[in-house]
Amino acid sequence: MEIQTQYRGAVLVVRPAGPLAGADADTFKTAVQGFVRENLGRVVLDASALSYVDSKGLESLADIAEEMALSGKGLKLCAANDTLRQVIELTGLAPQFEHFEDTHTAVRSFL
Amino acid sequence: MQNDRPVLGKLFAVRKDMLRGDSLFAVIIFAVVALFLFNLVASVWRNIEFQKDVEQKASVRRTKAVGNVLAKAAESLMSANELSLLRRTVAETVLEYHLRTCRIILPNGAILADADPASITLIELPASWEGTVAAYAEEFTRRTARFSYALTIPGRGNATLKIAAGVDDHLEASLVPQTAQMAVACLALASMLLVHRHSRFRLKAIGAIHEVLLAVQEDGVDISNLELDPRLGREAVAWNKLLGERQTTQVRSAIQQVKDVVHEKSGTAESFGAAFDAVPSGLVLVNGKLEIEHANGAAAIFLQTGRTQLSHAPISQAIKEPRVLAAVREAAENPAAKRVVVEVEQGGAMAAGVLRFSVLPIRQAETRLALIAIDDITQQRVAAGAMNSFLAKAAHELRTPLTNIRLFVEEALEHSERDPVATGKCLNVVNDETQRLDRTVAEILSVSQIEAGSFELKRDDVRLDELLQKLKIDHEVQAKEKRIAYEFDLPPKLPVLQADRDKIAQALHNLVGNALKYTLDGGRVAVSAQVENGRLSIAVSDTGIGIGPEEAEKVFEKFYRSQNPLATSVKGSGLGLPIAREIARLHGGDITVESELGKGSTFTLVLPLVEASA
Numbered sequence: 001m002e003i004q005t006q007y008r009g010a011v012l013v014v015r016p017a018g019p020l021a022g023a024d025a026d027t028f029k030t031a032v033q034g035f036v037r038e039n040l041g042r043v044v045l046d047a048s049a050l051s052y053v054d055s056k057g058l059e060s061l062a063d064i065a066e067e068m069a070l071s072g073k074g075l076k077l078c079a080a081n082d083t084l085r086q087v088i089e090l091t092g093l094a095p096q097f098e099h100f101e102d103t104h105t106a107v108r109s110f111l
Numbered sequence: 112m113q114n115d116r117p118v119l120g121k122l123f124a125v126r127k128d129m130l131r132g133d134s135l136f137a138v139i140i141f142a143v144v145a146l147f148l149f150n151l152v153a154s155v156w157r158n159i160e161f162q163k164d165v166e167q168k169a170s171v172r173r174t175k176a177v178g179n180v181l182a183k184a185a186e187s188l189m190s191a192n193e194l195s196l197l198r199r200t201v202a203e204t205v206l207e208y209h210l211r212t213c214r215i216i217l218p219n220g221a222i223l224a225d226a227d228p229a230s231i232t233l234i235e236l237p238a239s240w241e242g243t244v245a246a247y248a249e250e251f252t253r254r255t256a257r258f259s260y261a262l263t264i265p266g267r268g269n270a271t272l273k274i275a276a277g278v279d280d281h282l283e284a285s286l287v288p289q290t291a292q293m294a295v296a297c298l299a300l301a302s303m304l305l306v307h308r309h310s311r312f313r314l315k316a317i318g319a320i321h322e323v324l325l326a327v328q329e330d331g332v333d334i335s336n337l338e339l340d341p342r343l344g345r346e347a348v349a350w351n352k353l354l355g356e357r358q359t360t361q362v363r364s365a366i367q368q369v370k371d372v373v374h375e376k377s378g379t380a381e382s383f384g385a386a387f388d389a390v391p392s393g394l395v396l397v398n399g400k401l402e403i404e405h406a407n408g409a410a411a412i413f414l415q416t417g418r419t420q421l422s423h424a425p426i427s428q429a430i431k432e433p434r435v436l437a438a439v440r441e442a443a444e445n446p447a448a449k450r451v452v453v454e455v456e457q458g459g460a461m462a463a464g465v466l467r468f469s470v471l472p473i474r475q476a477e478t479r480l481a482l483i484a485i486d487d488i489t490q491q492r493v494a495a496g497a498m499n500s501f502l503a504k505a506a507h508e509l510r511t512p513l514t515n516i517r518l519f520v521e522e523a524l525e526h527s528e529r530d531p532v533a534t535g536k537c538l539n540v541v542n543d544e545t546q547r548l549d550r551t552v553a554e555i556l557s558v559s560q561i562e563a564g565s566f567e568l569k570r571d572d573v574r575l576d577e578l579l580q581k582l583k584i585d586h587e588v589q590a591k592e593k594r595i596a597y598e599f600d601l602p603p604k605l606p607v608l609q610a611d612r613d614k615i616a617q618a619l620h621n622l623v624g625n626a627l628k629y630t631l632d633g634g635r636v637a638v639s640a641q642v643e644n645g646r647l648s649i650a651v652s653d654t655g656i657g658i659g660p661e662e663a664e665k666v667f668e669k670f671y672r673s674q675n676p677l678a679t680s681v682k683g684s685g686l687g688l689p690i691a692r693e694i695a696r697l698h699g700g701d702i703t704v705e706s707e708l709g710k711g712s713t714f715t716l717v718l719p720l721v722e723a724s725a
Contacts, residue, residue, distance in 0.1 A: 006701070009497070010464055010489035040464055040487050041412055048699035048719055051645075071408035072391040079699055102568075104561070104697055110490040 003031055004049075008107040011042045017049035020057030029060035033067060041073045044106040048079035058087060065096035074098040078106040141307050148300040155293035162289070167278040171256045174276040175249070177208050182260040182272045185215055185224075189264045192236055198224045211255065212275040215262065218242025223270065240268040254278060316343035320350050393485030397426050399443050399478065413466055413485045426483075435468045435483070442472035442481035454488065464489030497669070504670030505555045508684045512544040512551065519544070547682060554686040557617075558669060561693050568611040568697055575605035575647070578616055579640065586623050593632045600639040606647065606720055610698050615718075618694040618702070621687035622651040622714045628681050630655035630711070645720050646700075652713040658706040666704065667692050675708075691716070 001024040004015040012035055016028055036043050045064075053061070065075040078100040080088070088094050100106035181204055188197040197215070205213045205226035214225040217240055221233035250257040260272040316339065323337045338354055339347035384405070387394055393410030395403055406414075406421040406429075414421070414429050421429055426439055438451035451470045467488045473480040523537035560566035583599050590597035608615070626636045634654040641648050656677040658666060665671050670685040672678065692702045699719045706712035 006696075008696075009493040037412065037415070040466075040489070041409070042464070042487065042490060046699070070388055071393075071410075071412045072389050073409065102697055102699070104566070104693075107490075111494055 001028065003028065005035070008044075008103065009110075010039075011044055011107045011110050012039045013044045013046050013103050013107065015046040015049055019052040019054075020050055020060070021052060021054035022056055025054075025056040025060040028057070029063055032064050036064070036068060041068060041071060042110055044076045044078055044100075044103055046078055046103050046106075047081070047084060050081070050084060053084055053087065058091060058093070061088075062091075062093050062096065065093065069096060076100060076106045076109060078103050141303070144303060145300065148296055148303065151296045152293055152300070155289050155296060159289045159293070170276065170278045171251070174208065174210070174256055174274065175258060177204060177210070178258045178260055178272065178274050181213070181274070182262060185270075185272055186262050186264055189215075189223075189236060189262065189267070189270065194223070194234075194236055198228070198231070202226055202228075208276065210274050210276045212273065214273055216271045216273065218244055218269060218271075236267070238267065242268065244269045244271045251278070313344055313346070316346035316350070319343060320346060323350070393483075395421070395426070395429070395483040395485070396473075397439050397443060397481040397483065399480070401426050401440060401443060403429060404480065410483075410485055413487060430468070430483075432468070435470065438468075438470035439481045439483060442470050443479050446472065446474050446479060448472045465492045501558065501669055504685070505551075508551050508555070508670065508686075509548065512548040515544040516541050516548070551684045551686070554684050554690060557690050558686055561690070566693070566697065568614065570609050570611055573608040573610045573612045573615060575608060575640065576601070578612065578619070579605070579638065579649075582616070582619050582623060582638070585620065586627060589624075589627050590636065593627065593630070593634075595627060595630055595633070596635040596637075597627075598635070598637045600637060602641060605640060606642060608647065608718065608720070610718065611694075614694045615698070618691035618716060619649065619651075621691040622702070622716065625683075625687055626651050626653035626655060626712070626714070628683065629653065629678060634711075642720065647718045647720055648715055649718075650713050650715045652711065654711040657708040657710050658704065658712055659708045660706075663704055663706060667702070688714075 001016055001018040001020060004017060006013045006015065014032055014035055018024075020028055032043065032045065045061075061075070061077075068075050075097050077097045079102055080099065085099070088097060098106075098109070100109065181200070184200055185197055188194070188200065201213050201215070201224045204210065210226070212226065214230065215223045217223060217233065219240065219242060222231050223233045223236065225231055244261045245259060246261050248259040250259075254277055255275055256278050257273070257275045260274075262270040262272055264270065319339050323339070326337065338351050341348050341351060384407075387405060387407040388409075390407060391409055393413040394405075394407045395410045395414075396405040398404045403421050403424050403426055406418060408418065411418045411421060416429060427436055430436060430439075432453065432455045434451075434453045435455065438448075438453060441451070442448045450472075453468045453470070455466050455468060457464050457466060465488050467486045469484040469486070471482045471484070473482055519537040519540045523534045523541070526533040526537070557566065579599065579601060583597070587597060623636065623638065630636055630653045636651070636653045639650050639652070656675055658673065659675070662671075662673055666673065667688050668685075669689045672683065672685050688702070695702045695716055695718065700717045702714060702716050704712060704714050
């Protein structure tokens with residue numbers, strides 16, 4: 001899995017590309033948690049290129065969101081496809097995420 | 112109200128009164144019984160003394176009578192010289208009447224008869240003897256009665272009969288019942304004394320317990336003061352044990368209550384902590400000692416440390432900014448301190464940004480606290496900076512064509528009558544500048560929409576082959592003017608995109624327009640497209656002036672113009688590439704550049720493929 005990053009102003013947009021599954025999930029979680037700490041939580045997760053998320057990947061997303069919740073922040077998730085949204089809803093993880101249609105809206109939410 | 116008390120109540124009251132006077136009651140009872148027993152002992156004693164006196168007198172009389180009879184018998188037997196009979200009679204009399212001594216003595220002292228045969232000194236009675244004897248005599252001691260009788264034996268002489276008898280030999284046996292009775296009475300008296308002493312000792316504890324129980328009825332009695340002296344006995348020890356258990360129960364109950372309260376408070380504290388953590392702003396509560404009382408998760412992230420490190424740490428350890436520390440000190444020490452806001456720029460590669468520290472004093476009755484609220488205003492700062500820069504650059508971009516328009520209009524007016532050709536040239540310039548101004552305004556509008564968040568996408572099915580075909584046609588004239596080889600290398604079949612057609616077209620026009628602008632005459636501009644890994648890539652390559660690596664990303668900044676002298680001669684607003692990239696990103700894609708100074712550039716628009724609805 002490839003993780004692309006892009007600064008939009010002071011906000012870091014993290015764009016994982018490919019399936020978020022298996023061992024990649026741990027790598028992804030470690031990387032994003034590092035981005036969150038380095039950027040004081042100014043991170044947007046662009047899910048537009050996530051082709052597939054398995055239980056391990058979902059767990060990594062939940063862990064990141066839970067850690068951010070401890071600092072009063074939600075994980076800003078944008079451009080998630082319908083499947084991912086439904087999975088997040090069904091697993092009860094939806095309240096831990098902030099959903100945005102696109103990265104621009106997500107980035108603007110930091111203003 | 113007393114009359115209304117039931118019978119049982121009255122009885123209880125009487126009993127209570129009796130119990131309350133138990134010491135006097137017991138003393139009276141004891142005194143009566145003791146008097147009775149003493150009287151009994153005295154009566155028995157007096158009876159014994161009386162009986163003793165009677166018995167002694169009777170014994171004396173009896174012994175005296177025995178002596179008289181024995182004296183007559185002795186005179187007769189001695190006269191008849193019947194010594195054996197005399198001696199047997201003496202011995203039997205002694206045995207019969209329990210005499211201690213009984214002997215017949217001649218005047219010369221010779222013992223003619225005795226109860227003890229060994230004592231006889233005269234075996235045969237002489238025919239006659241001389242001498243006189245004393246008359247009858249009697250002598251009494253405390254325990255013995257002695258009698259002496261004078262015997263006259265006609266024709267022979269005189270002799271003396273002496274007998275002695277114990278006056279109380281029979282008395283002791285007759286006084287055994289009385290003595291036993293008196294002993295029993297004395298024993299009873301002694302027992303009663305012991306019982307009284309023991310009972311009095313035991314009653315002390317019971318009486319004390321009783322007094323304590325009565326005291327408990329009163330309000331405001333401290334139970335801990337009701338303990339009894341253990342020396343009062345087992346009852347006192349048992350009472351103290353009961354009190355101890357009660358106190359233990361009370362202590363346990365109090366502990367439980369405290370635990371409940373603490374638990375309740377800890378629950379409140381947990382809720383408070385959870386609420387603290389739910390706040391996106393960093394919150395740090397500082398006490399009067401300038402130590403951190405509480406810090407939420409956001410504060411830990413902003414201060415780039417762990418929550419455990421923040422807990423009860425000196426505030427100067429967590430925050431180094433002197434202005435913030437001074438404000439915290441002022442807020443913690445001065446109740447009249449005002450809210451202080453300090454914005455601090457964080458340096459370094461890690462967590463660069465701008466934090467706003469708001470220090471507020473919290474006034475309570477006795478404690479002084481300071482609350483530090485930390486907000487990350489980096490994005491606001493970036494946005495504000497970008498907006499200021501944008502406005503400045505937009506004003507500059509608008510002023511340039513406007514200045515040209517004003518100058519050439521003035522020149523046209525000046526030459527309008529004398530030189531129609533010059534006037535025409537001026538008007539052409541005005542026309543070009545007006546168009547440039549129109550494009551600039553349109554681009555500024557796009558950028559402002561992007562900044563305002565109103566740059567919305569209207570997604571629809573976009574046929575790429577048609578879009579690229581139109582792109583080719585639109586720029587063919589411009590390419591011909593500069594004799595640029597304008598080529599399209601497209602696959603035979605291109606997908607249908609779900610995108611905003613106009614904005615994708617705008618982005619591609621900006622890329623191709625730039626390529627043609629910055630490519631010198633006779634150069635080459637090529638457009639190619641390919642689909643790979645679910646992504647569409649459209650590359651616009653040119654053989655233009657190229658971009659140095661230090662400017663590769665800067666060209667995407669708003670109003671940025673390359674420092675290359677060849678580029679500054681080309682008119683442009685510096686907004687085309689930023690808008691194109693923003694459009695790509697709004698579609699989930701991006702625009703990247705690969706360039707080499709003097710050789711040319713390749714800008715690649717990458718878009719994720721979203722299946723068309725039709």
